[in-house]
Amino acid sequence: MIRVLIADDEELIRVALAQLLNLEDDVDVVAQAADGRDAVESAARHRPDVAVVDLDMPRLDGMGVAAELARALPTCRTVILTGRGRPVHLPAALAAGARGFVVKGASAATLADVIRRVHGGQRYVDPALAADALSLPPSPLTERERDVLRLAARGMDVAGIALRLHLARGTVRNVLTACRQKLGSVTVADAARDAEASGWI
Numbered sequence: 001m002i003r004v005l006i007a008d009d010e011e012l013i014r015v016a017l018a019q020l021l022n023l024e025d026d027v028d029v030v031a032q033a034a035d036g037r038d039a040v041e042s043a044a045r046h047r048p049d050v051a052v053v054d055l056d057m058p059r060l061d062g063m064g065v066a067a068e069l070a071r072a073l074p075t076c077r078t079v080i081l082t083g084r085g086r087p088v089h090l091p092a093a094l095a096a097g098a099r100g101f102v103v104k105g106a107s108a109a110t111l112a113d114v115i116r117r118v119h120g121g122q123r124y125v126d127p128a129l130a131a132d133a134l135s136l137p138p139s140p141l142t143e144r145e146r147d148v149l150r151l152a153a154r155g156m157d158v159a160g161i162a163l164r165l166h167l168a169r170g171t172v173r174n175v176l177t178a179c180r181q182k183l184g185s186v187t188v189a190d191a192a193r194d195a196e197a198s199g200w201i
Contacts, residue, residue: 002119005031005048007039007065008081009057013104017052020108027112036060040068048076050115055082055089063089063096070097077118081111090129092199100124139200140182148175150201153192 004027008014011034018029031046033039037059043051051069055062066078079100080093093101099118102111103126114124141149151161158176162169176188185191195201 001028002026002050002115003028003030003046003048004115005029005033005039005043005046005051005076006053007033007036007042007051007057007062008054009034010054013054017108017111021112021115023108024112027115036062036065039065040072043069043073043076047073049119050077050079052079052081052111052115055080055093063093063098066093066096066098079111079114079118079124089199090125094123094125101129102126103129137198139195139198141179141195141200145175145179145182146195146201148172149179149188149192149195152176152188153196153201 004021006014006017006029008017014032014034018032021027022029030048031042033042036053036057039051039053040060051065053062053065060068062080062082066080069076069078077099078097079102080098081102081104082089083104090101100114100123102114102124106126117124139146147165148161151164156164158169158172161167162172179191179195180186180188183191183194185194192201
């Protein structure tokens with residue numbers, strides 16, 4: 001039996017998925033979680049083979065769950081389930097340690113098949129999302145620019161970013177200016193929003 005954890009903050013979806021997957025002969029839903037932090041804690045308790053997690057959850061999103069499980073419970077493979085189906089999230093999800101990326105419109109049979117594949121050591125990405133992701137433009141930002149802009153997107157000011165990244169405040173200002181110029185954005189907030197929308201931070 002493949003032991004599965006399901007994490008989704010929408011109870012109706014979570015319960016329905018659990019019921020549908022439990023109809024499969026080789027799948028046993030051993031735990032459910034309503035947010036990302038609970039998902040990580042439940043995984044530590046129940047040690048599932050596969051965690052099916054929603055991309056957008058409170059306390060810790062699906063990518064955060066995938067990253068934590070990859071570190072703390074490497075035997076558990078993560079499948080990210082998303083209702084948005086945006087290709088910009090795909091590279092970040094795979095980099096975080098997710099082994100599967102499925103849109104919520106997929107059938108229960110498809111999800112069960114993905115769980116089997118991932119459990120068997122394979123990867124699965126929704127074909128339409130994979131095709132769209134291949135056409136995304138490369139990021140014009142350097143690694144330092146991405147780090148600085150990512151913190152700015154979280155609301156951190158110049159002083160906080162400088163302290164966090166061990167940089168001079170003048171360097172942080174220069175990096176943020178470079179980000180705005182590269183992205184053609186008027187403000188730092190615009191640059192952060194544009195970079196997030198393109199999947200670059």
